[in-house]
Amino acid sequence: MTHSIFLRITLFFLVTFIAMGLGFVLLQQKLAQEYTHRLESEAGNILLVLRKSVPLAPPMRRSYLQEHGYSVAEPHPDLIKTLKNALTVIPKNYPEEIKSSLHEGRIQILRDENHLYIYLTKAAPPLLVIKTDAAKQSHWSEALLISLMLALLLLYWFIIKTLFPLKTITQGIAQxxxxxxxxxxxxxxxxxxxxxxxxxxxxxxxxxxxxxxRKLFLRNIMHELKTPITVGKLSLPFIKKSEEKSILERAFFRMEHLIAELVRLEQITSGALAPHLQTCDPKVLLERAKALLFLHDDPIDLSLDGTLIVADCEVMVTVFKNLIDNAIKYSSEGKVSVLQKGERFLFSNLGEPWGEECTLETLSEPFLHHHENTNSFGLGLYIIKSIIDAHNFALNYRYENGSHCFEVVCLNPLLSLD
Known part of the structure; x- marks a missing residue:
C-alpha cells in the first residue's frame, strides 16, 4: 500500500494543500498588519485635522472638516452600536494628548466594513467624523486562495482519473x-x-x-499418435507369442501411458485441472517409473524409508521417471542413486560440473538444448518443474562430491486430502 502511486499523489497534493494553507495564513498576517497600519495613518490624519479645527465654532468646524474630505454626522446611538474599534492598541507615534484622550475615552476610533469614524464623545455637541471607504478591505487573497484550491482539486481529480485505468489493468491481469x-x-x-x-x-x-x-495442436497430435497405436494393438493378436510380441505390447502400453500423461500434464500446467491428491507410496511410484523406462534394478540404487506422500500419483510417476531417465542418461557411470528422507527425495548421479550458464532456472526452460553441452535436459526438467510448481512442492539442485543432486521436497502444508 505504501508503494501505491495513488497514495503518493494524494500525499503530494495533501502536502501542497497544507503548504498553501500555511502560506495563506502568513499572507493574511502580513495584509492584516498593512491594514492596521493604514487605519492608524488615516485616523492620525483625521485627528490632526480635528486638532486644527478646535478653535473654530461648530458650524465653521463642520465646513472645515468637509473641505478636507471628511463627513460630519451626529453620533446616533443605534449607529454607534454597530461600529467596532478600529485599533486594538493605541499607536505609539500619536501625540501624547491624543493618546491620553484615547485612553480616557474622550476620543474613539471606530470602523465598519467600509468607513473609518472618529467619535468625539465629550465634544459639545458630540461629533462623529467619517472618512468614507477608509476601512474598506480587499478580499483578493481569499479569492486567490479559493481559485488555487479549486485548480489543485481539479488537477488532482484529473490526474487520478487519468491513472485510474491502472487499477482496471491490474484487476484484469489478476483475474x-x-x-x-x-x-x-x-x-x-x-x-x-x-x-x-x-x-x-x-x-x-x-x-x-x-x-x-496449443490446445488444437495437442488434440491433433494425440489423435495422430493414437491411430497407429490402435492399429498396432489390433495387429498384436495376429502375431505369434514370442519375445517380439511382448516387447511390442510393452511399447504400445508405454506409448498409451505417455499420451495420457501428456494430456494430464498439459491440463495441470495450464491450470485447467488441479492435482488429484492421494496418498502415494514412493516405492510403487518408482517401480512404475522403472517399468516405463524398461529398466531393471542394476542402474538404480534405491534407499527408501517408507514414508508416504500426498500428491497426484499419476503425474508424480512422471517426475520420478524423468529424474531417473536424466540422471542415467547424463551419468558418467550410467547409474542413479535415489535416497528418501521423509518427504524429501534425492536423485544423484556422478558427472562433470555444468558451466556457469547452466542453472536450475535456465535448464527448466522449455525446449532448451545446449548442443555443445551434454548437460541438456530438453523438455524433461521443464515437465518436472511444472508438476512440482502445480503441487507447490520444491525442486532444489546442488553439485557436491562430483555428483549432480536433484532434491524433490514433497511437502506443502496448504495441500491436504479432502
Whole structure:
C-alpha cells in the first residue's frame, strides 16, 4: 500500500494543500498588519485635522472638516452600536494628548466594513467624523486562495482519473492469473495508459490465440499418435507369442501411458485441472517409473524409508521417471542413486560440473538444448518443474562430491486430502 502511486499523489497534493494553507495564513498576517497600519495613518490624519479645527465654532468646524474630505454626522446611538474599534492598541507615534484622550475615552476610533469614524464623545455637541471607504478591505487573497484550491482539486481529480485505468489493468491481469479469463478494456483514449491497455489487450488476444493453437495442436497430435497405436494393438493378436510380441505390447502400453500423461500434464500446467491428491507410496511410484523406462534394478540404487506422500500419483510417476531417465542418461557411470528422507527425495548421479550458464532456472526452460553441452535436459526438467510448481512442492539442485543432486521436497502444508 505504501508503494501505491495513488497514495503518493494524494500525499503530494495533501502536502501542497497544507503548504498553501500555511502560506495563506502568513499572507493574511502580513495584509492584516498593512491594514492596521493604514487605519492608524488615516485616523492620525483625521485627528490632526480635528486638532486644527478646535478653535473654530461648530458650524465653521463642520465646513472645515468637509473641505478636507471628511463627513460630519451626529453620533446616533443605534449607529454607534454597530461600529467596532478600529485599533486594538493605541499607536505609539500619536501625540501624547491624543493618546491620553484615547485612553480616557474622550476620543474613539471606530470602523465598519467600509468607513473609518472618529467619535468625539465629550465634544459639545458630540461629533462623529467619517472618512468614507477608509476601512474598506480587499478580499483578493481569499479569492486567490479559493481559485488555487479549486485548480489543485481539479488537477488532482484529473490526474487520478487519468491513472485510474491502472487499477482496471491490474484487476484484469489478476483475474487472468487466477482464472485464465481476461476482459479487454478497449480504451479509445490517446494517453500513455490507454496505449498500455491497448497493447495489453493485443498481447492477451495473441496469447489466447496461442493457447487455442496449443490446445488444437495437442488434440491433433494425440489423435495422430493414437491411430497407429490402435492399429498396432489390433495387429498384436495376429502375431505369434514370442519375445517380439511382448516387447511390442510393452511399447504400445508405454506409448498409451505417455499420451495420457501428456494430456494430464498439459491440463495441470495450464491450470485447467488441479492435482488429484492421494496418498502415494514412493516405492510403487518408482517401480512404475522403472517399468516405463524398461529398466531393471542394476542402474538404480534405491534407499527408501517408507514414508508416504500426498500428491497426484499419476503425474508424480512422471517426475520420478524423468529424474531417473536424466540422471542415467547424463551419468558418467550410467547409474542413479535415489535416497528418501521423509518427504524429501534425492536423485544423484556422478558427472562433470555444468558451466556457469547452466542453472536450475535456465535448464527448466522449455525446449532448451545446449548442443555443445551434454548437460541438456530438453523438455524433461521443464515437465518436472511444472508438476512440482502445480503441487507447490520444491525442486532444489546442488553439485557436491562430483555428483549432480536433484532434491524433490514433497511437502506443502496448504495441500491436504479432502
Amino acid at each position: 487472468y492469473g487466477a482464472s485464465g479469463i481476461y476482459t479487454p478494456m478497449h480504451s479509445k483514449k490517446k494517453d500513455e495508459i490507454s496505449l498500455v491497455s491497448r497493447a495489453l489487450d493485443s498481447a492477451m488476444e495473441k496469447n489466447q490465440a496461442l493457447l487455442e493453437a
